[in-house]
Each structure stands twice: as structure tokens, then as C-alpha cells.
Amino acid sequence: MCADTPEYKDTLNLPETDFPMRAGLPKREPEWLARWERIGVYDKLREKEGRVPFVLHDGPPYANGHLHIGHALNKVLKDFIVRSQQMLGKDARYIPGWDCHGLPIEWKIEEQYRKKGKNKDDVPVIDFRQECRKFAEGWVDIQRDEFKRLGVTGNWADPYLTMAYHAEAVIADEFMKFLMNGTLYQGSKPVMWSPVEKTALAEAEIEYHDHKSHTIWVPFRVVSGAEGDLAGARVVIWTTTPWTIPSNKAVAYNPKIAYGLYRVEATEEESWTNAGDLYVFADALAEDALGKSRVTEFARLRDVTGDELGALTLSHPFAGIEGADGFWDYEVPMIDGDHVTDDAGTGFVHTAPSHGVDDYECFVKRNWLTRMTHNVGEESEFLPHVPFFAGLQVFDRKGKEGKANNAVIAKLVEAGGIIARGRVTHSYPHSWRSKAPVIFRNTPQWFAAIDAKLDDGMGDLGDTIRGRALRSIDELVEWHPKTGRNRLYSMIEARPDWVLSRQRAWGVPLTCFTKKDTLPTDADFLLRNAEVNARITAAFEEHGADVWYTDGFKAQVLDGIANPDDYDQVFDVLDVWFDSGSTHAFVLRDRADGAPDGIADVYLEGTDQHRGWFHSSLLQACGTKGRAPYRNVVTHGFTLDEKGMKMSKSLGNTIVPEQIVKQYGADIARLWVAQADYSADQRIGPEILKGVADSYRRLRNSMRFILGNLAGFDDSARVEPADMPELERWVLHRLAQLDHKMRTGYDAFDFQGVFQALFNFCTVDLSSFYFDVRKDVLYCDGDDSLERRSAQTVLDILFHRLTTWLAPILVFTMEEIWLERFPGDDSSVHLVDIPATPADWLDEPLAAKWAVVRHSRRAVTAALEVQRTEKVIGASLEAAPVVHVRDAEVLDILKSVAFEDVCITSALTLTGDPSPNEAFRLPEVDGIGVVFEKAEGEKCQRCWKIQPDVGTHAHPDTCARCNDALG
RNA sequence: GAACCUGUAACUCAGUGGUUAGAGUGCGCGUCUGAUAAGCGCGAAGCCGAUAGUUCGAAUCUAUCCAGGUUCACCA
Structure with missing residues (x-):
């Protein structure tokens, strides 16, 4: 140079x-x-004409709090779909939405009240609802900005909100379809109930504290179904809530537990048992229970099998008791239940379907809902119809122990229906607000019957909600991933009726009226009138659902149709899942930018929504449209740490x-x-x-x-x-x-x-x-x-x-x-x-040919690497290797391309001569040997290739190609 | 507790009965200095969660176990 x-x-x-x-x-x-x-990119895309619409329907996040990673994952995936479908030629619309009603917001407002020393119950319900509305509005704005910042496109200027007046009107209207088609009915169900606040509580409103409860061991006499010695025996239950004994309707056992028949041989002086008494216990608990009963000697006579137990019928400990007028003279069946364990108690669970979730579930499964009791009132007091105990409370208005438990125990002693008692301190649910203990109590609720036959002209897929839902899952919907299908199918298959009502304030009311002095089973219990419904819907459109709570609204909508004094207005609100389950109606059906046929191409949410939005949307739509509101359901997993x-x-x-x-x-x-497998759980962290x-x-x-x-x-x-x-x-x-x-x-x-x-x-x-x-x-x-x-x-x-x-x-x-x-x-x-x-x-032949070229290239680059490590060369342009190729076909291929260019060497010789021993070979590149040679000539100062002709051209220190290029 | 899902290099993922299990990233080493807080090349790195089966043969099929996750609520 x-x-x-x-x-x-x-x-x-x-x-x-x-x-x-x-x-x-x-x-x-x-x-x-x-x-x-x-x-205005989103709007400009809408102006493109002649495109097939593609609708991804947004599952509404809850308008409460900043976005977490799951929100981001969800919305970004949706954005991938919307944008890719658009760019593939569709008109891909996207209307973001928010779920606005519900307990969490209600709770936040209550919390603000508590800080100010205010009480929710002292605030007019409309004022309270207005505050909830404002709160939701605030978070919608914040979340909207956060979503937009992630680059998510959509109709952000005009999203859908479940609390918009039109949405509230449609939700009520959809609800009234269930009222009119006969699937709506009133039943009851046990819920956590605070006797102090006289209200139902959610799990989120419960905290667990130690609580000292009574424990009692209660024997139930076998009245039928027994063979031999079992006929004279008694099945013993154990409970920490003696007050539920008057509401007992069954005794549960678990066939997986080992049970035995026990005979008392001797007792202490003071004992409620007598020698010769026969009892059935779980073997694991017999000794403990008999000991508590002051039995000093006992004998285990034999095994008692699950089949034997299942055949038994028992009688209530108060059966035949004087003064009860036969109130407890019913049969008490033995039922099997997985929830029964032999960890504590006797291996038998006293079952009061109105006062326990497991108990209730057992009865739902057996279709025994008519056997529910209604013995306990709002203040945890026994109702007037209950003999002996009417008026006695479980907990008083301050949450202290009432008289109910002791009265029941005393009566059991009197009736010979108790063999032991004690006290136990255990974790027990208390109200978050009052810190007072709560009870399980069955309360009237509104249900949608999902197995009721419908006569609505939408029977293509079946005539029940469940039937239509199951057929929709299999015939009308694609599941991504496929496992989603099974998950939802088995849930729908097994689920009980839909509980639509919540005893809450912030939501869409169940817009219906019940006739005074009628029973839920009476035909005229519910007012079913299209004109009334139309008035309600119109009022909601104009004023929102708050109007339901204004004075005189009942009179206004019933005017000229029914006497307002004959009817009670329902003030429960709808399960928020009914709100979001109705989005297909007020978004897909009602909006100009909705879906042409009211059915979405895609619903995309986390796998938890199989029990949530996918589920409720399906049930709701099967009741009102006769089919699923979606064609594809895409699910993603959860986001975990690294x-x-x-x-x-x-x-x-x-x-x-x-x-x-x-x-x-x-x-x-x-x-x-994009790089994660969203169908499973994904990980994220600093390293990732x-x-x-x-x-x-x-x-x-x-x-x-x-x-x-x-x-x-x-x-x-x-x-x-x-x-x-x-x-x-x-x-x-x-x-x-x-x-x-x-x-x-x-x-x-x-x-x-x-x-x-x-x-x-x-x-x-x-x-x-x-x-x-x-x-x-x-x-x-x-x-x-x-x-x-x-x-x-x-x-x-x-x-x-x-x-x-x-x-x-x-x-x-x-x-x-x-x-x-x-x-x-x-x-x-x-x-x-x-x-x-x-x-x-x-061009497949070309691709096959170049696969050979690239494969051969590997041998050359590897050969050069050896020289590089030996410091013989630095840049590959310093080399001019001789490449020995065994196969004539491969040789022809390499000769037909500029193989020196492909290998980025200054020169390269191809030959069919056999590879000499010293040639470099790469095991995975068969039939090629590379003999290293340095490139001859001078380095072209323009292109850096080393060529023999450098220096022989007009432009100094250049090769022919560069000389030409310089002109 | 029950049902369901997941487990392959440090990381993200391929691989579903058939040679010594792959790719990219990262890492290490080398190289270029005309993609330069870049580019190129080479290399190390895996008891395919564990155990026991089925099979001529298992990452792949079966069972059990372990770890993690989701769901079973007047929570969305």
C-alpha cells in the first residue's frame, strides 16, 4: 500500500x-x-371498501386498578389478531370494552366511606351507584391510556361499557327474555350471611379468626334398610354448629372410609350412653368419640360397608318429640359424599342443605331442592314456625353468642339425642366489616333453569340452554388450543342452574315484579308483560338503570297494566357475568361496527374464562339467540415469573x-x-x-x-x-x-x-x-x-x-x-x-440445488477457520482454497455458481480429483475435502479481494472489476 | 381435597415410537474493522422433572410420584 x-x-x-x-x-x-x-389510522382503515368484516370481540377487563402483565398479554394478542387479519385483507374491527358493575368497585367506594366514617347503608342507593359509576369511569380512562401505550389499535374513542345506558337497557332486556321464556325462577341457596349487617357476604369480605364453638356428638337412630344387628344401631354425627341440627335433612358418609359397628360395654357413671348401645363410627375416630362419650369399654363387632350405609334410613333426633307437632318426623337418608373425611368427628357429616355449601351441593345433585329448610331468619333467629326455638338467635346483634346453640343442646339432652359435647377453638369466618362471626344461611335467589324446555323458535341446536350450549361447543366453535373444548364442555355438562341474583347495589337490577301473597311455584308469581318490559327498557335507555331505584318507578311502569300495590319490586342486581355475557347483544348486534350476524369471529381470553366469560356468554346467548355468540375461542395461559x-x-x-x-x-x-407459547403458561423476568x-x-x-x-x-x-x-x-x-x-x-x-x-x-x-x-x-x-x-x-x-x-x-x-x-x-x-x-x-429444484451449495460451503468456512486459528489468515478474502468434490453431480452444481463469492474468498478452485490426505474434511459434509491455499496477487484497495491482476489497470491498486466500476 | 394443564441446553422454543436429541439467543474463543455499542466463523453446554412398566427400540406410550400453574366463591 x-x-x-x-x-x-x-x-x-x-x-x-x-x-x-x-x-x-x-x-x-x-x-x-x-x-x-x-x-386517524383506525378510522382510515374502516374506509377501505369491499372487505370482508372480521370481528374480534373484546372480553371486557374490570375497570379497577392499573394494568398487570396479564392484561398486556391479552390485549397484545388481540392486537396481533386484529392487525394481521386487517393486513391480510379483511376489515378487522375492534371495539374495546370494560366491565363496570360489581362488588370490587362497590367495595372500594365502601372503603372510602369507612375512612370518612360514613356508613353505606345511610347513603341513598342512587348516590352510592353514582359514586361507583364515577370510580369506574376514572379507571376506564386510565386503563385506556395504558392499553394505547402498548400500541393496541381499536375504536378507543368509542369503546363499550357495561354501565352505558344502552348497555344497561339491553342487559335488562336480555334478562327479561329469561323472564318471558319461563327459565327464570326463584329458589334458594346457602350463602355467607352476616347476622350483624343483615347481608350476604362475598369471600373477599370474609376474614378468618379463631372462634370457640360447641361440639356435639349426635346419634341418629336407624329406622329402616338395615340387616340384623345394624337395625338397632345409631349412626353418630359430629358438628360444631348445634343450631343447624333442627335443619338436618340427611347424614353423609364416604364409601372410601372404613366404618365399624361398635357396642358399648361399660361407661363412667355420668354418661349419656349405656352398656349395650350400638353405634356406627369411622374406625379411625371411634375410640376418640367413645372416649368423649365417657365409654370405658367397648367392642368392635364388625365392618359396616358403604353399601350397607347407603341403604339406611335414619330418623331425626327430635322425631316424635312431644310439643313439636311432628315437625321433625321425616326420614333422614344416608347419602354418600366425597367431602366427608375421617380427620375429625365421626366419619359422618350432619347435612343441613340450607346451611352448608357441600350440603347444598349434595342436594342439588340429587334434585332434592324441595327439601331445603327455611328455619333461620336475617338476624340468625329461628323463624316462628320452628318449634321450641322460634326467636332464638345464633348470634345477637353485636355478634355475641345467642341462645340458639344452648337451647338446641338442651333439647337434645332431653330427647336423648346426644352422647357427648365439648368446646373447640377453630378458624371461623368473620365479617371483614363488623368482625362478627357469620353463618351459612339459605336465602331466596333467582335462577335461570338451564334444563327447562324452551319454545322460542330457536331450537335448531336443542330446546334447552344446556343442550344448545353443548351442541354449540361441538358443532359451531373452533377451540384454540383444542383442550379448551373439553374444559368448557365438562363444565357446562355438570353445572347447576345459573344463580342470576346478587344482594348488591352496583349492577343492573333484576327487572321483575312478584305478586304479593303468592308462592314462587304459583303460575302468577312473576309478572310477565311485554308492555311493562318495554317501558322498563325505554326508561333505562334514557336514564340508566338508576331509574329502577327512583320513587314511584314501580307505579309508573305498571300504570294501567297492574295494580302496583299487588306487586313487589325485586331489588337484587344481576350477576355481573350476566352483564358481560350480554355484550354480544349490545355490541355485536347493536353497533354499526359490530358483527353483521351478531356473532364474533373470535373471543380471546385467559384459560380462567372457561368458567367466566366464555361460559356466561355461551349460556346467555343460548337462552336468547339459541347458539354460541362466537366461532373461535382462543385461550392463553397465565404469566409467571422467571x-x-x-x-x-x-x-x-x-x-x-x-x-x-x-x-x-x-x-x-x-x-x-410473540416469542412465547401463549397457549400454556408463560414466564417473564429480567433475564427473559x-x-x-x-x-x-x-x-x-x-x-x-x-x-x-x-x-x-x-x-x-x-x-x-x-x-x-x-x-x-x-x-x-x-x-x-x-x-x-x-x-x-x-x-x-x-x-x-x-x-x-x-x-x-x-x-x-x-x-x-x-x-x-x-x-x-x-x-x-x-x-x-x-x-x-x-x-x-x-x-x-x-x-x-x-x-x-x-x-x-x-x-x-x-x-x-x-x-x-x-x-x-x-x-x-x-x-x-x-x-x-x-x-x-x-422454485423447489433451485432450493434443492442451493441446499447443496450451502452445505458444501460449511466445509470451506470450517477449513478457513482452522487457518484463522493458526493465524495464517484473518479475513476469508486472503484465501483461495482448492475444493475436492467426490460426486460429479455436486461438482457440477458448485461449478455452476460463483462458489468463491458464496464462500467469500478471493479465488477458489473446484476439482474432481480425490482429496489428498492433508485436506480438511468436515464429518457432516461427506465427499468434500478442502486444501488451503493463500490467494495470489495483491489486495485490491477498493474491494479488498486479492487478485493477480491488481496493479495492472488504469486506476492504481485495483482489480479489473473495480477499475471498470471507477470508469 | 378434586378436576384439568405444564415440565427438552442458562433463556425462548422445535422434535410424538427408530442412527450419536435440534434451532435461535446468550456464553466462551477467534476474526474483521466498509452493518462497528454492529458483522462473520468455530466451540462448550441436555440422566428430554423422577421412578417403574410396555416395546427389539421411549423425550415420544402407560402408571405412580415430584415441582409449578389454573379452576372449583355474591371476585372479575
């Missing part, structure tokens, strides 16, 4: 771009968001979207979603995010290379594929393959597959092969070189494919890249479609 060698660098076509290597996403993303808002553990504040392993957006940018959060950011940088640099080498390229330089070198046509072939992969992947919601294919392509095919090989041509060839123009044409094609293929995922970065090439006020990658790929790009 001489001092007078010209500086040739300036004569090269080196990459030129302002596109920065480092993204600065957290700072720049908001600018693009503002730009899309200004252009070790696969649940995120929790106490573990300090939580990651919130805001944090990712601040540190890395929303595109990184989105890329994390760092990995995602690394992948992002790699991809970004590939795009930067494309941009840099397209500088100055214009369409006049474009080359037709037929005229391109094989290497370029091979890239087109790969693009055709990827186009297929990408379209099928997006249609199957397989974003991981799409991203992995594209990312692999960028690193393996482009960065380390095509780009590396073509750098020479791109940098050094003259402007009119066919090879260079071909490469640029391919880069241009790559640009259009990669930006649009990735635009649904990396919404910000692809826009940045797009604008780098196509600046302009209204320009946006999100306004264009994914380009069609000509069928003739696919």
Missing part, C-alpha cells in the same frame, strides 16, 4: 441510512402514537407492563408476547426480557442493513426475477415459503411460529449468508451492474415483506422503518396490506 493510493472508500456504495442502530423506544413510541392518532412461580407482591417477583414500557419500550413487551431485547436488536440491525443498501434505489433499476442471479431467486423462493408460513400462521393465531420463522430467516438466511455474500456486489459493483440491481431489487422486496409481516407485532419499529423509506404526512405501514407473492417465486 503506497502513500499515493487514492482513497477508494468514497467510490463504494456503502450503506447509508439515518435509521439508528439503537431504538430509544421508550422515548420515541409516544411520538408515533400521536402521529397515528393525528392521521422460575415459573406465580407473581405476587410479597415475593417481589412482579413485572408490570408500565415497567417494561419504561425500560425497554412497548415493542419489546409485544415481542415477548433481556433476551427479547437482544433478539430485537438483531432484527433491527438486519432491517438497518436493508435500509442502508436501498439508499438511492429507484424502480427504474428494478430487475425481473427471471433475469436475476440464482442466489437472488433463491431468496425469492424462501420468501414464497415464508409468505405461506406467515399467512397460515396468522390465520391459526400462531404468532410464535410466525415470529420464529421470520427471525430465523433474518439471522440464518439473510444476515449470515445472503447479506454476507452480497456485500461485495452491493458495495463494490458499478451502479448499472445487473447483479447489484438484482440484489437491490431483492432488498426492496424484502423490505416490503418484512415490514408488513412484522407490522402486527412490532407496530412501532416497523412504522419507523417504513417512514425511513416512505416519509410523508399520511404515510404508515399500518395502512397497507401484506403484498401478494407471485406463485412462480417458488
